[in-house]
Amino acid sequence: MTTDPSYESTLRELATDRGVLRYHEAGEGPPLLLLHGSGPGVTGWRNYRGNLGFFAAHFRCLILEFPGFGVSDSAGGHPMVTAEQSVTDFLDGLGLDRVHIVGNxxxxxxxxxxxxxxxxxxxxxxxxxxxxxxxxxxxxxxxIRLLMDFTENPTREALVRWLHSMVYDPALVTEELIEERWTQATAPDTLASAREMYGRTAFAARSTAASDTAPYWAMLHKVQAPTLLTWGRDDRVSPVDMALLPMRTLPRGELHVFPDCGHWVMIEQKAAFESAVLAFLTRASTRESTREGSGR
Incomplete structure (x- = not known):
């Protein structure tokens, strides 16, 4: 899967009732769970391999590989549903009651x-x-539209068009990136899983079904954890105006927008992203600061 020597050194396995979950672990300290995105050839390792060394100096980093993306065992069912269940299975399996989470x-x-x-x-x-x-x-x-195009007709040209939509700087779309994404994205099981999410028929059916229940973005007022939204100003996958609703409704939410940056903030604005996230995760809580400032 990769020629990076650090890949095998951090790779772990966790047996669960729904199959083996694979993950990468590095560092010591408070547990930090890193969850990857979707899209052709994605893995947790590819999303976060460049950030692992930085955060491992401060946290016990755990990069979970979701079922259905070619690394952990497939759990069957819709990849989004199995991803949510896998988080619970993973934390229970490692005996972790409470964690920080970074999700791309x-x-x-x-x-x-x-x-x-x-x-x-x-x-x-x-x-x-x-x-x-x-x-x-x-x-x-x-x-997302380019992602659906690739899923319906998986060609290298469609993959390259999608990859270019992910970034601000086209130089990031290297031949090495294209090749590693192409190899995994076209594996039969991975492609079948992708079509459950981004095939046009499946995507339309999911949107129709979602209209019958309250969407997650309508329940953001229930998120109790302090939340940092990070966004690329030039994101063509999830345009930055999407941040307006969560920025307003998250009870303890804040927003950091990075210039000259597309969808992969942790890659394209690596140093600035790491600095902002570390400051957010390690600073005293607002409630603690208020008590200290009042002399109590």
Missing amino acids: SMGGIVATRFAISHPERVDRLVTIGGIGKNVFSPGPGEG
């Missing part, structure tokens, strides 16, 4: 839903694009 795109939605359902288990929450609802821009965004 789909991983941010999964993390947010988990924080709504299990408020006692989330200390602080960081999202990278993805959550919220289009306010001014059309939905789905350009990147």
